Amino acid sequence: MSRVRGGHNYYQVRISDRKVTASREKVDVLVALDLESIERHRASLGEKGLVLYDSESLKKSFEGPEFLDVPLTKIALESGKQRVMTNSVALGAVHGVLGVEPDTLGEILKEAFAKKGEGIIEKNLACVRAGYDYVREHCKRCEAFELSVPGEKGFMLINGLQAIGLGALLSGCKFYSAYPMTPSTGIMNFLASKAEQYGIIVEQAEDELAAINMALGASFAGVRAMTGTSGGGFALMNEGLSLAAMTETPLVLAEVQRPGPATGLPTRTEQADLLFVLHAGHGEFPRVIYAPGTPKQAFYLTNKAFELAEKYQVPVFILADQYLGDTQWTYGGFDPEKLIYNDYRLRDKDLEGVLEYKRHTFTGSGISPLAVPGECGRHLVVTDSDEHDEEGHIIEDAETRVLMMQKRLLKKLPLLRREMEGPLYYGIRCSENPGGSELPEILLAGFGSTYGVMKEVVDMLSKDRKIAMLHFSEIYPLPEPEGFDFLAILKNAGLAICVENNATGQFAKLLRAETGFEFTCQINRYDGRPFTAEKLVEEIHALL
Amino acid sequence: MPSFEIYEGQEPAWCPGCGNFQILSSLKKALVELEIEPWEVLLASGIGQSSKLPHYMKGHTFNGLHGRALPVATAAKLANHKLHVIVIAGDGDCYGEGGNHLIHTIRRNPNITLLVHNNQIYGLTKGQASPTSAQGTHSKVQPFGNLSEPLNPLALAISLNCGFVARGFSGDPEFLKELMKAAITHKGFSLLDILQPCVTFNKVNTFGWYRDRVYRLEEEYNLNDRVKAFARTLEWGEKIPNGIFFKNRRKTLEELIPIIQEKPLVRQEFSINKVKPELKVFY
Numbered sequence: 001m002s003r004v005r006g007g008h009n010y011y012q013v014r015i016s017d018r019k020v021t022a023s024r025e026k027v028d029v030l031v032a033l034d035l036e037s038i039e040r041h042r043a044s045l046g047e048k049g050l051v052l053y054d055s056e057s058l059k060k061s062f063e064g065p066e067f068l069d070v071p072l073t074k075i076a077l078e079s080g081k082q083r084v085m086t087n088s089v090a091l092g093a094v095h096g097v098l099g100v101e102p103d104t105l106g107e108i109l110k111e112a113f114a115k116k117g118e119g120i121i122e123k124n125l126a127c128v129r130a131g132y133d134y135v136r137e138h139c140k141r142c143e144a145f146e147l148s149v150p151g152e153k154g155f156m157l158i159n160g161l162q163a164i165g166l167g168a169l170l171s172g173c174k175f176y177s178a179y180p181m182t183p184s185t186g187i188m189n190f191l192a193s194k195a196e197q198y199g200i201i202v203e204q205a206e207d208e209l210a211a212i213n214m215a216l217g218a219s220f221a222g223v224r225a226m227t228g229t230s231g232g233g234f235a236l237m238n239e240g241l242s243l244a245a246m247t248e249t250p251l252v253l254a255e256v257q258r259p260g261p262a263t264g265l266p267t268r269t270e271q272a273d274l275l276f277v278l279h280a281g282h283g284e285f286p287r288v289i290y291a292p293g294t295p296k297q298a299f300y301l302t303n304k305a306f307e308l309a310e311k312y313q314v315p316v317f318i319l320a321d322q323y324l325g326d327t328q329w330t331y332g333g334f335d336p337e338k339l340i341y342n343d344y345r346l347r348d349k350d351l352e353g354v355l356e357y358k359r360h361t362f363t364g365s366g367i368s369p370l371a372v373p374g375e376c377g378r379h380l381v382v383t384d385s386d387e388h389d390e391e392g393h394i395i396e397d398a399e400t401r402v403l404m405m406q407k408r409l410l411k412k413l414p415l416l417r418r419e420m421e422g423p424l425y426y427g428i429r430c431s432e433n434p435g436g437s438e439l440p441e442i443l444l445a446g447f448g449s450t451y452g453v454m455k456e457v458v459d460m461l462s463k464d465r466k467i468a469m470l471h472f473s474e475i476y477p478l479p480e481p482e483g484f485d486f487l488a489i490l491k492n493a494g495l496a497i498c499v500e501n502n503a504t505g506q507f508a509k510l511l512r513a514e515t516g517f518e519f520t521c522q523i524n525r526y527d528g529r530p531f532t533a534e535k536l537v538e539e540i541h542a543l544l
Numbered sequence: 545m546p547s548f549e550i551y552e553g554q555e556p557a558w559c560p561g562c563g564n565f566q567i568l569s570s571l572k573k574a575l576v577e578l579e580i581e582p583w584e585v586l587l588a589s590g591i592g593q594s595s596k597l598p599h600y601m602k603g604h605t606f607n608g609l610h611g612r613a614l615p616v617a618t619a620a621k622l623a624n625h626k627l628h629v630i631v632i633a634g635d636g637d638c639y640g641e642g643g644n645h646l647i648h649t650i651r652r653n654p655n656i657t658l659l660v661h662n663n664q665i666y667g668l669t670k671g672q673a674s675p676t677s678a679q680g681t682h683s684k685v686q687p688f689g690n691l692s693e694p695l696n697p698l699a700l701a702i703s704l705n706c707g708f709v710a711r712g713f714s715g716d717p718e719f720l721k722e723l724m725k726a727a728i729t730h731k732g733f734s735l736l737d738i739l740q741p742c743v744t745f746n747k748v749n750t751f752g753w754y755r756d757r758v759y760r761l762e763e764e765y766n767l768n769d770r771v772k773a774f775a776r777t778l779e780w781g782e783k784i785p786n787g788i789f790f791k792n793r794r795k796t797l798e799e800l801i802p803i804i805q806e807k808p809l810v811r812q813e814f815s816i817n818k819v820k821p822e823l824k825v826f827y
Contacts, residue, residue, distance in 0.1 A: 374583060
């Protein structure tokens with residue numbers, strides 16, 4: 001919601017003793033703090049579902065076995081003396097429903113309210129306990145929801161935007177400039193919160209034109225730089241993207257999609273900027289697009305984005321969306337040993353003994369030496385948005401133009417393609433040998449944030465169907481099918497379905513343009529909401 | 545001390561008689577006299593005849609997009625504040641296409657110098673009105689004459705409390721050089737608007753037109769009186785004052801960022817071991 005206070009807001013949490021990766025349509029426990037929550041979400045209640053509410057503060061009673069009336073506000077006033085602590089009572093009550101001792105919750109509240117002092121902490125803890133006790137005493141049927149306490153503890157909890165920010169931080173990002181835009185702002189918030197501790201400059205630009213040009217200025221001056229925005233802001237960044245390409249200035253750009261056109265649905269989700277990002281910027285130049293499916297992928301791919309941006313001096317995108325950005329996942333952990341860090345910039349004594357440095361030298365790989373201005377003795381670093389010669393000065397002649405296009409674009413493209421990893425295969429037959437004789441009868445394909453829902457649907461349907469999925473997170477340049485022949489799997493599957501959170505099947509178009517493969521079936525959702533497991537299953541069944 | 549020759553660049557592709565030649569020469573002399581070496585200078589420019597200037601001298605160069613030199617320069621300065629950062633722009637470039645960046649760069653106050661070649665006309669695109677063209681200026685695309693009020697860059701800058709606001713004239717290169725030296729040595733953002741004839745497209749504001757009007761601000765002029773300075777910037781027509789209109793030492797953007805007080809950002813080495821503990825925050 002773009003309403004900052006008031007209005008209807010909700011959050012869905014899934015708890016399971018096995019790994020879950022998607023949102024569900026059905027709700028087991030609905031905690032309704034206002035009347036609207038009941039009206040809107042009552043229909044999503046599962047068969048044995050429960051609505052936890054407070055008839056006194058909602059001024060309405062509901063009949064029926066699914067309703068559990070808990071005097072949340074009354075308890076808050078009794079135990080905490082403040083109405084605002086109703087939230088804490090509700091949290092305690094949920095723990096009561098689930099039969100989980102609220103000790104971890106207590107720890108979290110102590111942390112959250114540390115600055116507010118002991119008194120506030122004590123009152124909140126009392127509210128939690130009172131809410132918990134009330135439900136334990138009054139709700140016999142709640143036994144049905146009881147969870148076994150997990151043996152394993154200490155998971156990490158992280159959302160997609162934090163994962164991108166964390167990935168940037170651990171990749172040596174030193175400069176981030178952006179103009180606030182939902183749903184991308186979380187990256188800026190994260191990096192700004194680490195700025196002082198780790199020496200990062202985060203600059204809020206006056207507009208997205210400035211944001212991308214600042215990132216380029218910082219990168220040109222020798223530090224790893226990044227910018228982030230959503231579709232509308234990225235529209236403004238197009239000329240800057242083209243500039244990054246022409247000047248061969250390394251740039252990492254996060255495009256966190258929301259539904260368009262124009263302002264669209266600012267706080268909702270969509271995957272409709274794929275072809276925009278693919279074709280953005282005037283002229284022809286190489287680019288890399290990553291579309292992580294989970295916070296974990298977002299973390300590692302952000303790292304890879306910094307590596308490739310600097311190694312090849314090209315713009316690299318992290319194409320995310322609101323759903324991936326704002327959804328929190330639990331993990332055992334991320335492994336910092338898997339991160340890559342190579343400083344490809346020339347500085348200090350790197351150019352010692354070199355007589356003549358030219359920023360855009362022609363080389364076999366197309367990659368020219370990237371010196372840091374002012375940090376390499378007397379060598380000068382010159383670049384230009386006009387077509388230029390090896391030194392970086394304006395030219396007009398056809399011969400140099402052709403050589404530069406070959407250097408900047410044609411030589412780098414195949415090298416970039418080789419850096420890309422194939423899609424992730426999951427489902428029937430083991431992933432090590434996906435091209436085996438037994439091929440899926442149903443094959444789901446997609447990119448970015450549909451990873452979780454496709455995976456869960458594969459699990460749900462695999463009892464009765466030979467089903468699998470191909471998830472693409474390194475989507476441009478599309479990897480060679482040499483190592484892993486995903487094209488053969490697509491061609492030989494009984495029914496290959498492309499699942500996308502957009503109206504026109506943009507990834508299917510990309511795949512057809514790059515490989516000639518055409519999906520016969522597509523499932524598209526473009527109401528601004530993410531796919532849920534049940535809805536996707538329904539749509540698959542409709543195609544069978 | 546660096547020599548004038550060390551600043552020799554490519555051969556300019558400007559019209560013969562263009563005011564840009566004096567501006568180029570004054571800038572080279574100013575840098576030589578300030579004993580700044582080419583490798584200590586970053587020249588950032590946009591697009592326009594003015595923005596080709598970096599190619600015609602020596603220095604690190606980022607010749608970027610139309611109107612966008614200021615954000616590039618600001619960030620480069622933040623990344624390495626040891627560099628002298630000089631932005632070369634034109635009236636269309638900086639007061640039109642990049643107007644928003646000018647406003648916000650003045651607010652930020654990075655220690656960079658902005659030289660605006662102001663010829664009150666578009667040269668590169670061949671003769672359209674610019675943001676500083678007089679009302680009524682006729683061109684191929686202004687058949688009823690330029691309908692807009694001209695922008696007053698100096699008044700705008702003073703209204704934003706810009707720390708260094710000055711005007712020079714390409715036809716007075718010695719004084720222009722001194723103004724450039726003052727702008728470069730000023731701590732904070734400095735705007736030097738440079739009047740310059742366009743010999744090809746501007747038949748009104750010619751060299752003679754400027755020469756007859758331009759005069760230097762009197763020696764007893766008070767540099768620190770913002771309101772009076774604003775009033776002086778409104779003086780335009782029969783007489784056009786040149787010189788430093790306003791000075792104000794505000795803290796620079798770089799001075800306000802604690803993490804770069806000891807070392808420029810570019811010299812701060814990255815160590816993954818230092819940031820690794822951040823992973824624990826999410827548990």
